[in-house]
Amino acid sequence: MIKSSLVQAFPLLVTALMLSACDNKPTETQDKPQPVKVTTQQVQQINSLQKLTYSATIEPDITTKIGFAVSGVINNVTVKEGQFVTQGQLLASIDATEYENALIIANAGLEQAEDMYQRLNELYQKGSLPAKDYIDIKTKLAQAKASKSINNKHIADSKLYSPMSGIITEKLIERGSMAAPGIPAFTIIKTDKVYAKITVPENEIGNFKKGMLTTVFIPTLNDSVRGVISIINPQADAASKTYSAKIQLNNPSQNLLPGMIANVEINPNKYVPVLTIPATAVVRDADDLTYVFVINADKKAIKKRIVVSSLIGNKEAIVKDGLDKSDLIVVEGQTQLRDGALVNF
Structure with missing residues (x-):
């Protein structure tokens, strides 16, 4: 009797288990990642007053x-x-004992030569001395004077x-x-004046002129000084094809020491096209590297490294490298993104 009841209930149990399995199966909607809502903006290109920056090393004047x-x-x-x-x-x-003794000998020789010259010179003037003997004594006198002068110099040296x-x-x-x-x-180094030496790429050396004013920031001293471009080497480095230039800095307090690292800023007084983005779009990671999220054709946010050269006020950043003017970047919502995430804008 019990066996018959179990046989009848078995199909019902199997059906219940299958329905339960169907209820637990994930749906396509649950598997598909949801797009992140963001705000985007096109990279802007503007004309900005050119500002050139270089890393420099402080060198002594002499x-x-x-x-x-x-x-x-x-x-x-x-x-x-x-x-x-x-x-x-x-x-x-x-x-200088050896040189002092040599000087004593030289003085004695000179006295002897002068005495001999005076006596023989009188005979020569009277015609009683052959010319050859007169020339010999004149030569000895000159040698004695030279010997004294040399030993005097040795003592001085x-x-x-x-x-x-x-x-x-x-x-x-x-x-x-x-x-x-x-x-x-x-x-010995002379440091009342020093030089900030920089390396300049070939495409920028044409902006340099002797006498141009520059600003030199020394991180070690947390101070800036004004300098003048005084030396431009016309010979490029054979390997790197770069040129060297030196900015002269007055250093009356001797605070600028050779070997210090400095940052040089030069304004050639001309406008050039630059790419700008909102400063809020820039993200800085734990390694202090800057990047932005760029939207690709698949509406995915791609992490892209950039180099920011400077800021325009507090709102706009000038991008030196890493972006094109056709790029579409995320300006709001980037803190919620990861590389390759789908976005909605």
């Missing part, structure tokens, strides 16, 4: 390596690295003085070490 003109053992060093020195200041000296006011950046000698001609002892 860099010089100096050393002794004579050899000897260094017996005194009066300066240290990083020290500011003035023109004519004593930097170091070598033991045993002291090394600064040829200009500047900063000691390298001290390559120590007391007791050996000095020799041609071997640098110090490196």
Whole structure:
């Protein structure tokens, strides 16, 4: 009896399970992603006053390596690295005993030659001395004078003085070490004026003229200074095909140090076409990279990297690279988007 009831109920159970499975099957509407509502705008092209920006490195006005003109053992060093020195200041000296003794000998030789010359000159004037002997004594006198002058110079060269006011950046000698001609002892840089050196692409070098005013911002000092383009190298780099230019900066306080990074802004005083977008359309990611969402033909929002060169007020951004004037960008609702999302506008 029980078996018969189970047989009768089995078809009903199977039908109920099938209906339940049909109810749980997802619909096409549930699978299909819903478009995100956004506001779009065409990229605008306007004529804007050209502004050129470059990265620069601060360089000293003059860099010089100096050393002794004579050899000897260094017996005194009066300066240290990083020290500011003035023109004519004593930097170091070598033991001049050998040169001082040589000068004593040279003086004695000169006295002897002068005495001999005076006596023989009288004889020559009277016609009692052959011309050959007179020429010999004149030669010896000249040699004695030259010997004295050379040894005087050796003694003077045993002291090394600064040829200009500047900063000691390298001290390559120590007391007791050996000095020799041609071997640098110090490196000195002159920094009362410095240069901001920039690299300029070939298509922009025509905008440069000597004497043009520039603005140089030094991030380390959080300060801007005015400069003048003073050097334009006419020879392009063989590999990069770029040109170098230098902006001269006054540096009376010595705050601008060689090696500092700077940003140079130059205004050639002419208008050029630029692409602009609303500043609110720009999105910045965790890596500090800027991008916008561009709508493609399938009405999908595509993430596109851009480079913003500057802002016009607080509302418009000038795009240096990454967009075309035909691009349609998202200006509202971009925070709700992901790359490739469908949009409705």
